Amino acid sequence: MQHGFLDRYANLDSPLHRADARAKIVGFLSLIIVCVSTPSRYWQPFAAYFLLLLALLAISRVPILYVMKRMAVVLPFILMVAIFIPFFKRGGGSYNLGPLTLSGGGLMVLWNVSAKSLISVFSVILLSSTTSFPELLKGLERLKVPKLLIALLSFTYRYVFVLVDEVQRMRRARDSRGWKGRWLWEGKVIGHMIATLFLRSYERGERVYGAMLARGYDGRIRTLEITTFGIYDFALAFLLVAIPLTIRLFTG
Amino acid sequence: MHIPDGFLNAGVSVATGVVAVGGGAVALKKARDELDDKSVPMLALCAAFIFAAQMLNFPIAGGTSGHFLGAALAAILLGPYLGSLVLMVVLIIQALLFADGGLTALGANIFNMAIVGVYGAYVIYYLLKKALPRGRTWFLSSTAISAWFSIVLAALVCALELAISGTSPAGTVIPAMVGIHALIGIVEALITVVVAGVVMAARPDLIRTYQPAGNLTVREVA
Structure with a gap:
C-alpha cells in the first residue's frame, strides 16, 4: 500500500484545514480565474498572488518542498511553449542566444503561461492538500x-x-x-x-x-451531515475573492 | 495532453467549458436512462480503472514514454455516452486531486479527451462497423483505427485551442502536436486492440458496442 501521493496532507490540522470546503472551493477558484485574466504586462500582481498563496501555505503547515515537487506537473507544457518561442513573429524585438533567435513576443507568452499556470497549480495543490476529497465533494454537492x-x-x-x-x-x-x-x-x-x-x-x-x-442500497447515499458555514468561513472566502480582485483592479 | 491553467484565453475557456457542461448533462441523462442511478458502482469502477491504467507508462521509442488514454476503449466497451462520462470523471479527479490539467482549462480538457476523443472514436468505430463484415478480425481492426483517431483528433483540437489562444503559433504547434500524437496513437491502438481482444475472449458480454455473429445472447449485467 503506497499511495501517499493522493491527498497526502489533507488530514493535518490547521485553520485552513478546518475551514468549510465551500469557502475554499469558491476562494481558490476565484483566485485562479482572477490570476488567469490578469494581463501579463506587469509582474507585480503575480508576485502578490504568489505571496498570498505562500502566506496560506505557511498557515496550512503543508511542507513547501512537497508543493514544489507537485508543481512540476505543468513543466512539460511550459517547455512545449518554450520550444516554439523562436517561431513567434509578433514583434517585441528579438534576442540572440547563441545560434538561436528568440522573439520578444514569444518570451512574453512564455512568461504569461509560466506565471499563470504555476500560480494556479499552487492554488489547486493548496486546496487539495488542505481539504480531504470526500469533504471537497460534499462542498461541491452543496454548490449544486x-x-x-x-x-x-x-x-x-x-x-x-x-x-x-x-x-x-x-x-x-x-x-x-x-x-x-x-x-x-x-x-x-x-x-x-x-x-x-x-x-x-x-x-x-x-x-x-x-x-x-x-445491504439495502436503493440508489441513494445517506450520510450524516454536520457542516456549518460560519463567519470564519465567510471571511476566508471573502478574503480569497477580495484580495486578488483588488490587486487585479489596481494594476488593470 | 492535460492543458494547465493560463494557456487558454477567456474565449476558448468559456466556449469549451459550455460544450463540456452540455456534454456532461447529456452523458448524465443517458447514464440515468441506460443504467439508472443504481449502477453507480460499476461506472465508478470503470473510471477508477481508466485512472489506474493511465498510470502504466509505455515505451514509445528509445527512452521516451507515453501513457494510455483509454478514450476509444471506454467508447467501445461502454458506448459513447457512458464512455464519455467515465472519462469526464477521470479528468475531474485528476484536475482536483493532482492539479493535472487546470480548473479553468477543465472544460477544454473534457472537450478534447472526453468529448472529441470518445465520440470521435465512436463515430469512426460505428462507421467501420457498418462498412465491414462482422467478425473478430474486423472488430479488432476497427478498434485499432478508432483508437488511433481518438488520440490524433484530441491532439488536433488541443493544438487548435492553443493556437487560437495565441499561446503557440498555429503553423508549428499543429503539425508538432499531431505528428507526435500520430506516433503515440499507434501505441494506443496496439494496447486498445490487445485489451479488446482479451476482454472479447474472457467476457464478450462486457463489450456493449459489439454483438458477435451467431446467436450468442448478451447477458444483461445487474
Missing part, C-alpha cells in the same frame, strides 16, 4: 453539482486506491520477470495488464454492487 456526478466521483475516489494497489502489484510482478519496456512490441504486455485490470475492476464492481444491494 449534480448528485449523480458526485456519487460517481466519490465511488471512483474510493476505488482508485484499490486499483492503484492492483497496478502496483502487477507492475512489481512484471518487473521481477525482467520486463524492460524499451521497445514498441513490449507494449503488448501493458495491453494484457490493462485487460486484466479491466476484467478485475468490472467484476469487482459487480460484486460491490451485489453486496450493496444485499
Whole structure:
C-alpha cells in the first residue's frame, strides 16, 4: 500500500484545514480565474498572488518542498511553449542566444503561461492538500453539482486506491520477470495488464454492487451531515475573492 | 495532453467549458436512462480503472514514454455516452486531486479527451462497423483505427485551442502536436486492440458496442 501521493496532507490540522470546503472551493477558484485574466504586462500582481498563496501555505503547515515537487506537473507544457518561442513573429524585438533567435513576443507568452499556470497549480495543490476529497465533494454537492456526478466521483475516489494497489502489484510482478519496456512490441504486455485490470475492476464492481444491494442500497447515499458555514468561513472566502480582485483592479 | 491553467484565453475557456457542461448533462441523462442511478458502482469502477491504467507508462521509442488514454476503449466497451462520462470523471479527479490539467482549462480538457476523443472514436468505430463484415478480425481492426483517431483528433483540437489562444503559433504547434500524437496513437491502438481482444475472449458480454455473429445472447449485467 503506497499511495501517499493522493491527498497526502489533507488530514493535518490547521485553520485552513478546518475551514468549510465551500469557502475554499469558491476562494481558490476565484483566485485562479482572477490570476488567469490578469494581463501579463506587469509582474507585480503575480508576485502578490504568489505571496498570498505562500502566506496560506505557511498557515496550512503543508511542507513547501512537497508543493514544489507537485508543481512540476505543468513543466512539460511550459517547455512545449518554450520550444516554439523562436517561431513567434509578433514583434517585441528579438534576442540572440547563441545560434538561436528568440522573439520578444514569444518570451512574453512564455512568461504569461509560466506565471499563470504555476500560480494556479499552487492554488489547486493548496486546496487539495488542505481539504480531504470526500469533504471537497460534499462542498461541491452543496454548490449544486449534480448528485449523480458526485456519487460517481466519490465511488471512483474510493476505488482508485484499490486499483492503484492492483497496478502496483502487477507492475512489481512484471518487473521481477525482467520486463524492460524499451521497445514498441513490449507494449503488448501493458495491453494484457490493462485487460486484466479491466476484467478485475468490472467484476469487482459487480460484486460491490451485489453486496450493496444485499445491504439495502436503493440508489441513494445517506450520510450524516454536520457542516456549518460560519463567519470564519465567510471571511476566508471573502478574503480569497477580495484580495486578488483588488490587486487585479489596481494594476488593470 | 492535460492543458494547465493560463494557456487558454477567456474565449476558448468559456466556449469549451459550455460544450463540456452540455456534454456532461447529456452523458448524465443517458447514464440515468441506460443504467439508472443504481449502477453507480460499476461506472465508478470503470473510471477508477481508466485512472489506474493511465498510470502504466509505455515505451514509445528509445527512452521516451507515453501513457494510455483509454478514450476509444471506454467508447467501445461502454458506448459513447457512458464512455464519455467515465472519462469526464477521470479528468475531474485528476484536475482536483493532482492539479493535472487546470480548473479553468477543465472544460477544454473534457472537450478534447472526453468529448472529441470518445465520440470521435465512436463515430469512426460505428462507421467501420457498418462498412465491414462482422467478425473478430474486423472488430479488432476497427478498434485499432478508432483508437488511433481518438488520440490524433484530441491532439488536433488541443493544438487548435492553443493556437487560437495565441499561446503557440498555429503553423508549428499543429503539425508538432499531431505528428507526435500520430506516433503515440499507434501505441494506443496496439494496447486498445490487445485489451479488446482479451476482454472479447474472457467476457464478450462486457463489450456493449459489439454483438458477435451467431446467436450468442448478451447477458444483461445487474
